[in-house]
Amino acid sequence: MKIENNPIEIEALRLFEEGKTEEARATEAEFVKQFREAYPSGGAHCTCEEPCRWHGMCKECVAIHRAHQDHLPNCLKPIKTNEW
Ligand code: SF4
Structure with a gap:
């Protein structure tokens, strides 16, 4: 999994900056889900x-x-x- 410059997390930040907090949190949760799947331990x-x-x-x-x-x-x- 590509962590640096990850497009999902970049999109989450963009949404936060636009004040779309709930959408941003959901997008960020997707990044974390993928991160946890890629690196379980x-x-x-x-x-x-x-x-x-x-x-x-x-x-x-x-x-x-x-x-x-x-x-x-x-x-x-x-x-x-x-x-x-
Ligand atoms: S342990 Fe975590 S915070 Fe420390 S260098 Fe590695 S990835 Fe970064």
């Missing part, structure tokens, strides 16, 4: 290549980055640098 959704014991454990990974305030989790860095 494990860390295969994680793009980080660092040898990290928290690979794929987003809750812990994000908390660690929030705590040390050094940088974003690797999967989110391209948003800041516009690499997508």
Whole structure:
């Protein structure tokens, strides 16, 4: 499954921005449904290549980055640098 620039989620954001909240939420729910089907468990959704014991454990990974305030989790860095 393609996560970055996913057309379903892009459409959900567009709907949110147009104030079509219920339609946006339904569209976003479809993205999440497909995501959960594509990645039922494990860390295969994680793009980080660092040898990290928290690979794929987003809750812990994000908390660690929030705590040390050094940088974003690797999967989110391209948003800041516009690499997508
Ligand atoms: S938040 Fe962390 S664990 Fe989750 S996908 Fe991004 S880099 Fe991987």
